[in-house]
Amino acid sequence: MAQVWRCSGLRWPDGGPVLVWSGGRRSALGPGGRVAFRAAGAGVRECVGARGHACAVRATVSGRSTGARCEECARLDRAHSVAADGVPDDPRPYHVYLAWFGPGMAKVGITAVERGPARLLEQGAVCFSWLGAGPLMAARRAEELLRAALRVPDRIPYGAKRAVRSALPESAAERAAEIAVLHERALALGEWPEALVPEPCRVVDHVRVFGLDGAPAAVGEVAELTPGGAVSGELVxxxxxxxxxxxxxxxxxxxxxxxxxxxxxxxxxxxxxxxDFPIREFTAPQEGLF
Structure with a gap:
């Protein structure tokens, strides 16, 4: 019988991508490495549960879902999430940041100071800069202020992020330009929370970290995993x-x-x-970086 594993997801603990498996095993990924696996087991995808607890009914979830949770477990997980204001009394300091994913596509967000840039790497931010640091609720107010006053969103779909990667400017200075302008406008807002300490604009660029410089264009994306399906490819x-x-x-x-x-x-x-998993082809050829 073939040995099977359960994947917990991709993390960026030390600035590089790592696949995490149940039981704590980790697989570091690097350019040129081979990624190869097949969907085995009983041929169904089970809910991963919430907050460290298994799903009570071992519900089956769709192969297309990026959440991997049934409705009840997703609700429980969200209820204890900082992103959903489920932990308003978190005493840790938080960073407010501006992240950029491509021309005309920037967002505002918050992350615990102790996490450093991990959240930005997990989101696939091409570049970013801190705006300020302070208590959670002050960081939340700054986030809401930017959404209302500057119309900077706090969420961008991953499909949209992938679409603009093909049009990234070649120079880091060009990639940083939009963040620099937004940073200046943000700190000039009169309603800036007093408890949030502003930070200077220092744009961090992730193009080389991600391996996107000179990477070939992608032709499509895996739409879903299916029972018995497999993939084998070289990481670029x-x-x-x-x-x-x-x-x-x-x-x-x-x-x-x-x-x-x-x-x-x-x-x-x-x-x-x-x-041989289902592939969703991109509708137009993607040139340049991806």
């Missing part, structure tokens, strides 16, 4: 939860949020570069 880039894999069909993006809930096993030998 990684951004946020996305792995960009060179396969016989070209470079295909695999959103690792599709993996949790499945039992995964090693792909069969001799199938290098093959992929």
């Amino acid at each position: 880039a990684a951004a946020g939860p996305d792995l960009h894999l060179a396969t016989r069909r070209g470079v295909v993006v695999l959103d690792t949020r599709l993996l949790p809930g499945w039992e995964l096993a090693a792909a069969e030998a001799g199938r290098e570069g093959e992929i």
